[in-house]
Amino acid sequence: MNFELTEERQMLQDTLRRFLREKYDVETRNKILASDEGMSAEIWAQMAELGVLSALFSEEDGGFGGAGFDIAVIFEELGRAGMVEPVMETCILGGSLIAALGNETQKGLLETVIGGEMRLAVAHTEPRSRYDLSRVETKAEATGDTIRITGQKAVVQGAPLADHVIVSARESGAVDDQDGISLFLVSVSDLDMRPYPMIDGGVATELMLDIEVSADARLGPVGGAYEALATTWARAITAQVAETLGAMETATDLTIEYLKTRTQFGRPIGTFQALQHRMADMLIELEQARAAVIGAAGYLEADPKLRDRYASAAKNLMGRVGRLIAEESIQMHGGIAMTQEYELAHIAKRITMADHRFGDTDHHLEQFIKMSA
Amino acid sequence: MDLSYTDTEKAFRAEVQAFMRDELPDHMAEKVRKGRGLTKADMEDWHARLNAKGWLAQNWPKAFGGAEWNAVQRHIYEEEACLANAPRIVPFGLSMLGPVLQKFGSKEQQDHWLPRILDGSDWWCQGYSEPGAGSDLASLKTKAVRDGDHYIVNGQKTWTTLGQHANMIFCLVRTDPDAKQQEGISFLLIDMDTPGIEVRPIVLLDGSVEVNEVWFTDVRVPVENLVGEENKGWTYAKYLLTHERANIAGVGFSNAGLEAVKRMARAEMAGGRPLIENPHFAARLAQAEIDLSAMSLSNLRIVSMTAAGGAPGLEASMLKVKGSVIRQEINDLARRACGPYALPFPSEEVDGTNMPPIGPDYAGKVAGEYFNHRKISIYGGSNEVQRNIIAKTTLAGGAR
Numbered sequence: 162m163n164f165e166l167t168e169e170r171q172m173l174q175d176t177l178r179r180f181l182r183e184k185y186d187v188e189t190r191n192k193i194l195a196s197d198e199g200m201s202a203e204i205w206a207q208m209a210e211l212g213v214l215s216a217l218f219s220e221e222d223g224g225f226g227g228a229g230f231d232i233a234v235i236f237e238e239l240g241r242a243g244m245v246e247p248v249m250e251t252c253i254l255g256g257s258l259i260a261a262l263g264n265e266t267q268k269g270l271l272e273t274v275i276g277g278e279m280r281l282a283v284a285h286t287e288p289r290s291r292y293d294l295s296r297v298e299t300k301a302e303a304t305g306d307t308i309r310i311t312g313q314k315a316v317v318q319g320a321p322l323a324d325h326v327i328v329s330a331r332e333s334g335a336v337d338d339q340d341g342i343s344l345f346l347v348s349v350s351d352l353d354m355r356p357y358p359m360i361d362g363g364v365a366t367e368l369m370l371d372i373e374v375s376a377d378a379r380l381g382p383v384g385g386a387y388e389a390l391a392t393t394w395a396r397a398i399t400a401q402v403a404e405t406l407g408a409m410e411t412a413t414d415l416t417i418e419y420l421k422t423r424t425q426f427g428r429p430i431g432t433f434q435a436l437q438h439r440m441a442d443m444l445i446e447l448e449q450a451r452a453a454v455i456g457a458a459g460y461l462e463a464d465p466k467l468r469d470r471y472a473s474a475a476k477n478l479m480g481r482v483g484r485l486i487a488e489e490s491i492q493m494h495g496g497i498a499m500t501q502e503y504e505l506a507h508i509a510k511r512i513t514m515a516d517h518r519f520g521d522t523d524h525h526l527e528q529f530i531k532m533s534a
Numbered sequence: 535m536d537l538s539y540t541d542t543e544k545a546f547r548a549e550v551q552a553f554m555r556d557e558l559p560d561h562m563a564e565k566v567r568k569g570r571g572l573t574k575a576d577m578e579d580w581h582a583r584l585n586a587k588g589w590l591a592q593n594w595p596k597a598f599g600g601a602e603w604n605a606v607q608r609h610i611y612e613e614e615a616c617l618a619n620a621p622r623i624v625p626f627g628l629s630m631l632g633p634v635l636q637k638f639g640s641k642e643q644q645d646h647w648l649p650r651i652l653d654g655s656d657w658w659c660q661g662y663s664e665p666g667a668g669s670d671l672a673s674l675k676t677k678a679v680r681d682g683d684h685y686i687v688n689g690q691k692t693w694t695t696l697g698q699h700a701n702m703i704f705c706l707v708r709t710d711p712d713a714k715q716q717e718g719i720s721f722l723l724i725d726m727d728t729p730g731i732e733v734r735p736i737v738l739l740d741g742s743v744e745v746n747e748v749w750f751t752d753v754r755v756p757v758e759n760l761v762g763e764e765n766k767g768w769t770y771a772k773y774l775l776t777h778e779r780a781n782i783a784g785v786g787f788s789n790a791g792l793e794a795v796k797r798m799a800r801a802e803m804a805g806g807r808p809l810i811e812n813p814h815f816a817a818r819l820a821q822a823e824i825d826l827s828a829m830s831l832s833n834l835r836i837v838s839m840t841a842a843g844g845a846p847g848l849e850a851s852m853l854k855v856k857g858s859v860i861r862q863e864i865n866d867l868a869r870r871a872c873g874p875y876a877l878p879f880p881s882e883e884v885d886g887t888n889m890p891p892i893g894p895d896y897a898g899k900v901a902g903e904y905f906n907h908r909k910i911s912i913y914g915g916s917n918e919v920q921r922n923i924i925a926k927t928t929l930a931g932g933a934r
Contacts, residue, residue: 288893289803291873296806315893316874337806357892360740360879360901367892425670435918484866491908495668495916496693499738499909506739510905517869517876523814524804 164455170234173216173226177235180211181242187504190243194507199356199364200246200322208246209277217252222260222271229461232396233403233454240407243507245362247280250319253400254393255281258327258344261389262381267346270325282323284314284368285390292520294394295387296337299370301330301345306376310345314368318518321356321364323349328370332384339387344380347372361510391465398472398519399457402479405515406447406454408508409483412490413443415505419494436493443489446482453478470532473525479515480522487512537831539610547610554618557583563619567794569899571742572621574699578654580621585652591628598636598648605840608781609833616786617793624696627651627658631704634721634774638762647723661691661705661724661748662771669919671706672715672768676750678707678722685709685722685760687730687753693913697733697746701726710765721767723759730754738909740902741879775915782850783833783857784910788826791864795819798871798896809871818870822863829856848927851920858910858917865904872897 166174185204193201208214216231218224232253239248256274259267259281273279290296299312310330320326326347334341351374354366381389420431420440430436457475460468487509491498498505516522539547562576584590592608594600603611615622623629632651635644650656667674676689687707697703703724710718726733730753735743762770799810799819809815836849869876875893879902892898911917 286874288875291802291804291809293805316877318877357878357880359877360905361877365878424666425668425673427673435921488862488908492911492917495912496663496909499906499912501737501739501741506905510739513869513904514877514901517872517874521870521873523812523818523870526814 177238215275229458233458236400236403237407240404247319250282251280254283257393280323282319284317285329292524297331299330318365341384344386361514402475408511416490450482473528476525483512550614566619605837612786616790657700659697659700663693684754687750691748694746716768719767721761721770740906783853868900869904876901
């Protein structure tokens with residue numbers, strides 16, 4: 162066993178941490194959060210230049226990483242900085258699906274993605290699907306070379322910032338069958354979007370679909386996208402638990418600093434044992450979270466059963482620990498943590514709202530139980 | 535023991551229900567239900583309707599124009615008002631300053647200020663906390679120096695709720711810097727239009743603007759605006775805090791919140807079934823309901839005791855801790871129930887009437903409210919302060 166990062170990943174971590182500390186400070190981030198765009202094109206270009214985007218793709222797909230630990234290292238740093246740019250949507254969701262299912266032409270897009278010139282989003286979740294990966298009511302019907310897609314997609318994150326959106330639709334089977342789900346690569350010019358912000362940053366849109374696309378928009382086999390979706394979701398969960406871990410590190414650091422410096426009753430509040438023990442519990446749980454991320458990342462390339470077991474375990478644990486750390490950090494700060502401009506506010510929202518993507522604490526508890534049976 | 539309400543109490547409940555039916559405007563209830571901000575005009579309108587009925591100053595003696603309700607009546611009102619999605623009564627004049635003036639104010643102060651609270655001439659806010667004086671309120675530094683017929687006030691208050699609407703502020707100020715902390719504090723009434731006062735809004739983490747910083751630079755306050763005696767303000771402040779603790783458990787809010795979560799969980803689908811049938815969610819919901827049900831009974835027990843003339847001591851601190859934790863748990867359930875639709879956070883103009891709603895209409899407020907309500911365990915004496923009170927009173931050999 163070896164729990165050390167490789168030298169390359171260590172370098173990537175150092176470079177990214179330094180970059181974000183210098184270029185993505187709280188003031189910059191608060192400006193981005195308040196902007197209509199909801200992201201910074203400049204930061205995006207610099208991330209591409211630094212090789213952060215390409216580290217999320219395998220050599221075969223034109224990158225130099227793409228494995229579980231590459232994802233974990235990068236997203237932990239993004240989480241520490243509370244980054245809201247659509248790296249998840251572009252590189253993990255969209256990028257993984259194109260890499261897994263794309264033909265030569267479609268895979269050609271990855272070069273522009275890695276270069277920072279193109280962004281992607283995935284429209285999969287629907288108003289009634291909640292967190293069920295195989296529940297797709299949106300329909301695709303092919304007539305000759307034309308495919309008509311009808312249905313509704315919910316909270317499509319990053320779509321307003323994307324050039325292409327990958328839309329899932331059912332071509333056969335019952336509403337929650339794994340078989341029968343297809344994917345289509347749709348240009349945003351074909352989509353009617355009404356962007357709105359999310360409470361933890363970034364932008365999304367609802368999609369009311371009644372569109373026609375040509376057959377060459379199809380990504381992967383007819384009705385056979387589920388496996389790639391499941392792999393992509395496992396990658397997304399790994400990225401997200403790592404991101405949440407990073408955010409929890411920031412929340413914990415801020416709280417420790419506050420306990421040391423805030424004085425009430427004539428002494429730093431960190432000298433009160435009631436708060437000391439709670440801080441100790443936060444740190445204990447933070448290490449549990451770190452272990453969960455290592456598990457998810459380390460088994461990401463393993464057999465899908467093992468992979469999904471670790472992914473669900475991590476997501477469930479992160480949901481529980483995340484709530485503890487977000488709530489305790491705010492409570493031990495007191496009023497100051499309730500203000501929008503203080504760094505912790507955004508970080509606590511990132512931690513908490515992570516539980517609303519890719520399945521929440523309860524959903525993954527159920528998945529884990531099913532896989533354990 | 536008898537856990538049922540008396541006939542008089544039942545009749546009173548029916549009267550409150552009828553009032554809500556007849557007097558609460560739909561647009562106001564709709565705003566409260568969806569968690570939209572109420573305007574100053576909305577709140578003033580609601581106060582006026584209650585005042586017309588004689589129900590605005592519920593805890594004031596009749597001699598001062600109050601309803602003189604007992605604790606059970608106030609509890610019943612609170613329950614019905616929450617279920618009807620009525621705006622809450624703005625407490626600063628009515629629940630906080632009013633009782634202080636009635637007990638410690640001069641006849642002139644009572645005659646002048648109390649009617650103005652009832653008819654809405656004055657909107658009061660509270661100048662207690664400071665950046666360096668939160669849980670440790672007695673360490674406050676805003677100072678008032680006597681200069682002839684005036685005090686000259688310098689300093690800063692913070693977390694001043696709805697201070698942006700207020701024309702008056704009651705403040706704790708230090709008048710004797712050499713005395714022991716609690717002994718050099720006075721209670722001043724200050725006109726917000728006085729030169730040298732600046733109100734700066736604080737945007738909270740859910741984007742709402744409900745609290746403010748209030749800055750004082752050489753603000754001249756007439757000496758007749760001193761309540762009671764100089765340097766006795768801490769006594770009045772503590773008296774006020776016991777009134778701030780009325781309805782401290784928030785049972786009405788929790789009951790209404792739990793009903794709302796149930797409605798959401800019936801509408802939301804998980805795995806092709808209503809969420810309310812999902813065993814994990816149902817277990818969370820049931821546990822919250824069990825806790826709330828026990829806490830409601832404790833609350834009623836303490837309320838009855840108060841109605842009979844007893845004074846809640848430690849129990850108030852216990853209700854504050856348990857009540858806030860349960861209310862926050864219900865906010866957490868609402869957030870969970872909405873799944874991915876808890877994420878959207880459109881501004882009000884995007885979410886206006888001419889746009890289709892983003893997800894179900896109940897989902898818009900759940901995340902914001904979850905974050906905003908973290909304040910419940912922080913304000914009014916944080917839960918840590920309440921636990922200190924419980925522990926100190928018990929372990930220091932004090933009477934239980």
